[in-house]
Each structure stands twice: as structure tokens, then as C-alpha cells.
Amino acid sequence: MKEFRVIVNEVIRIGIEKKITSKLRLRNELYPSFKNGFHTSYINMAVFKAHALLKAYRKTIKKNPNAKPPRVWKDFLIVDSYIYKMFDNRIRIPTRPREFVILSFNSYTSKILSQPNLKFGNATLTHNTISISFSKEIRKKEPSGYVGIDMNLENATCIDNTGKVTIFDMSRIVLIKMKYRKILSHFTRNDARVQKQLKQKYGRKLKNMEDSILHKASKTLALTGKQIFMEDLGGINKLYRKGNGQGTWYRFRLNSWSRFKLQKMIDCKSNLHNGFSVNYVNPKGTSSKCSICEEKILEENRMIRCPNCGLHIDRDVNAARNILARGMRFVPDAVQGEAMKQSKDVEQIVPSLLVDGTLQANRIATLVRERQ
Ligand SMILES: [Zn+2]
Structure with a gap:
């Protein structure tokens, strides 16, 4: 492995020095000096890897001329x-x-x-x-139904096209993260070495715990065989970084559990088990609009109330319903979303899959109450 790493770095060096971009020429440059005692395939692989690194390097150097040339530090093969x-x-x-x-x-x-x-x-x-x-090779299956998932601070709330609500609680992850954060904050600057060790230890534990919870949730979801719709979170973590005008606490809360990781897992497993991917919808306004009439809603104690149609349900369920409704616009034989949007008449706005808006809303409200 060490030798392999050395070869990769050697190819990078040759490539930069002689300005070689073709894989074949890189290989020919290298081959004479290593052909004895090495499996030819490894030389090819080293060239392949180095070529990829060089290509990325040429790209970065265009943007940043001072970029350091790539170098592999860890042994691998x-x-x-x-x-x-x-x-x-x-x-x-x-x-x-x-x-x-x-x-x-x-x-x-x-x-x-x-x-x-x-x-x-x-x-x-x-x-x-x-x-x-x-x-x-996976034969693409027909989805057995449709689910919208809202991922919020405490949980992932799912609702399917029959109105069934499932909630995956993530508060354990958040709680343990908070606990670790507290423990680590008790150390002073002088304990830097101990602090670093502890951070690594807790980091590993935390990751294992979070991963196992997320794996379980994503597997359960994928095995239902339903088409899943989620918000396109693109860059949500970027949004909540230092220097964006939000407090540390606020940022910590929003990055509390890895929604992005869960999305990746669900997508991967849905492909593996069902042969289709997750569809992503525009997240704008999913949590601030009524899922029946798209009016701006009022929020009180985790519940929302619509001043227009009087809908009164759990806010996460409302968001999940909005995501589901947006997702259904991808589905060819479902009620077309644009028509839903333009009309202001409640009867027509309700997608046919929700049968009857008010009835459905009441049912969800009951479900939510039962859960609490
Ligand atoms: Zn409404």
C-alpha cells in the first residue's frame, strides 16, 4: 500500500513537471521504472487515480493559481x-x-x-x-403509493397518499449532541490535548449512534416501496454556518441532526430496493402555507391554523402534506399541480388523492391527537 501511494504521488509529480495530461503518456513515462516486481494492473490503477487528481488540480488552479498540488498522505491500494x-x-x-x-x-x-x-x-x-x-441490476418497480416527508428539528414526519402519518423521532440524537456539547464546554483551553481526545471519542460514538438511527428510518421508508418526496435541501448546512447573522445556539439547533445524510440514505435504499429515486421539491413556503388553500397560516404551539379555510393540524403534518402535494406534480396521472395552484375554490384545490380536504384534515388531526 505504501508503494502504491508512492507511485500515485510520483505520477502526480511527473504529470505536473512535464505537463502531461493524457493517461497513456503518464503510464508510458512511469512504466519502465516500476514494471519489475509490480502487478501491471496496479500501475494502471495508480495512473488512473493520479490522472483523476491531476484533472481536479488543473480545474482548481484556474480559479486559484496558488493552489497546492495534490498529494496522497494515506496508504491505500x-x-x-x-x-x-x-x-x-x-x-x-x-x-x-x-x-x-x-x-x-x-x-x-x-x-x-x-x-x-x-x-x-x-x-x-x-x-x-x-x-x-x-x-x-434492479427491475424498476411501480411505486405502491406516495409519501411526502418533512424533516424538521425534532423528527421526520411522513404522510402518504392515504393520509397515514408516520413520525421518526430524532430528538435522541439532538439530546445526546447537546449533552456532549455541554461536557466538552467544561474544559478550559489548557486541556487542549485531553479535549481533542474526548472530542474524537465522542465524535465517533455520536456518529455511530446517529447513523444507526438514520439507517433504521431510511430502511423502513424504502421498504414500503412508495415513491418518496422530500424538500430539496441543497446547501442547508451552508445556510447555517458561522457569520450568517444567526446565534451559535440557533445554528446548533438547525444543524442538530443530519437531514442531508438521511436524504442520501433514503435515496440510496429506495434505488436499491425499488429501482427508483427520491424526487425533490422546492422547499419554499412548505411550512408557512396552508396545505389545503395555500393561504398563509398562523402557528401556535406546534399546531397551525388557517385563517381562510379553518384547517387546524400539526405543523409538521401540514408541511409534509405540502411536500406530498408538490411531489404529486411529478406523477403523470395524478391531478395536475398547476391547476390546483391557480384555483381558489377549495373543492378543486384539494388534490383528488386526498379525496375530501376537510374530511382528510379532520382525520389527520385525530391521528395527531391520538399520537399525543
Ligand atoms: Zn387553508
Whole structure:
């Protein structure tokens, strides 16, 4: 692995010095000095990796002429898919000509890898991990229904086209994050070393805990086989960074649990299980407009009231309904969203999937009450 890293850095150096951009020429420059004792494929892979890094570097240098040339610091190794072999929970990786290392997988990994119809790609090794990329042929299924998901500070509220509400509570993540933050804030500047260690330790724990909660939620959602609609959060974390005029506390709260991560997980799992992706909708006004008549709403104690049509429901459910309604505009045979928007007549505004607006609203309100 160390040698591999050295080669990658060497290719980068050659590439910059001699201003070579073609992969083939990079390889020809390198080949004579390394061909003995190295699997040819590794040289190709090193060139491949270095070429990608160089390409990115040329792009950055256009914007910032002082950018540092890329350099790989961590040992790693990319193994081409045709030179490793997998058999009985093990992987055999050639090192030098006629020399191999054999690594075995745990039962979970081998279960995943033994699924039918997998196509394997490159494997990447580091000192303590191995990742094997694979793709799976998935027949695109027809969605069994539609769900809108509103992700707010405390939870992810989902509503489907039959009006069923499901809530994934994320407050545990927020609570534990707050606790850790408090513990860490008790240290003074002098404890920098201890503080750093603690931060790493808590950081790892926190990540594991958050990941397991998010994995569970995303799996449950994907397995319903429904088409999922979510807000396009594009850059939400950027929005709440330092220097945007918001207080530290406010920022902390908004970045409290990783909505972006959950979106990525849901999207990935929906593709894996159902063969279709999540659809993203414009987030503007989803939490400030009535989900029946699009009038501006009044909020009191987590509940919203519409001054126009009198809708009175949980604010997260209202937002989720707005997201669902926006998402339905993607669906060809559903009621067209634009027509819904222009009309001011309540009867027509209610999308047909919600059958009867008021009835549905009451049902949701009851559901919410039952939950509390
Ligand atoms: Zn209304």
C-alpha cells in the first residue's frame, strides 16, 4: 500500500513537471521504472487515480493559481475487479506476480456479497478497511403509493397518499449532541490535548449512534416501496454556518441532526430496493402555507391554523402534506399541480388523492391527537 501511494504521488509529480495530461503518456513515462516486481494492473490503477487528481488540480488552479498540488498522505491500494478473486467468504488479492494475500469477510458482508446478479467493481484497501464497489441490476418497480416527508428539528414526519402519518423521532440524537456539547464546554483551553481526545471519542460514538438511527428510518421508508418526496435541501448546512447573522445556539439547533445524510440514505435504499429515486421539491413556503388553500397560516404551539379555510393540524403534518402535494406534480396521472395552484375554490384545490380536504384534515388531526 505504501508503494502504491508512492507511485500515485510520483505520477502526480511527473504529470505536473512535464505537463502531461493524457493517461497513456503518464503510464508510458512511469512504466519502465516500476514494471519489475509490480502487478501491471496496479500501475494502471495508480495512473488512473493520479490522472483523476491531476484533472481536479488543473480545474482548481484556474480559479486559484496558488493552489497546492495534490498529494496522497494515506496508504491505500486500488485493486482492479479482474485481478481479485472471491470464494467462500474470502477475497484473494495478488500482491506481486504469483504472490497473494487472502482476507476473509464476516458473515454480514458475505451475505451481502453473495446476493445474485451483482457486478463487482474495483476494491479499495486501506490499513483497516476494504471496500468493494458493486452494482446490482434492479427491475424498476411501480411505486405502491406516495409519501411526502418533512424533516424538521425534532423528527421526520411522513404522510402518504392515504393520509397515514408516520413520525421518526430524532430528538435522541439532538439530546445526546447537546449533552456532549455541554461536557466538552467544561474544559478550559489548557486541556487542549485531553479535549481533542474526548472530542474524537465522542465524535465517533455520536456518529455511530446517529447513523444507526438514520439507517433504521431510511430502511423502513424504502421498504414500503412508495415513491418518496422530500424538500430539496441543497446547501442547508451552508445556510447555517458561522457569520450568517444567526446565534451559535440557533445554528446548533438547525444543524442538530443530519437531514442531508438521511436524504442520501433514503435515496440510496429506495434505488436499491425499488429501482427508483427520491424526487425533490422546492422547499419554499412548505411550512408557512396552508396545505389545503395555500393561504398563509398562523402557528401556535406546534399546531397551525388557517385563517381562510379553518384547517387546524400539526405543523409538521401540514408541511409534509405540502411536500406530498408538490411531489404529486411529478406523477403523470395524478391531478395536475398547476391547476390546483391557480384555483381558489377549495373543492378543486384539494388534490383528488386526498379525496375530501376537510374530511382528510379532520382525520389527520385525530391521528395527531391520538399520537399525543
Ligand atoms: Zn387553508
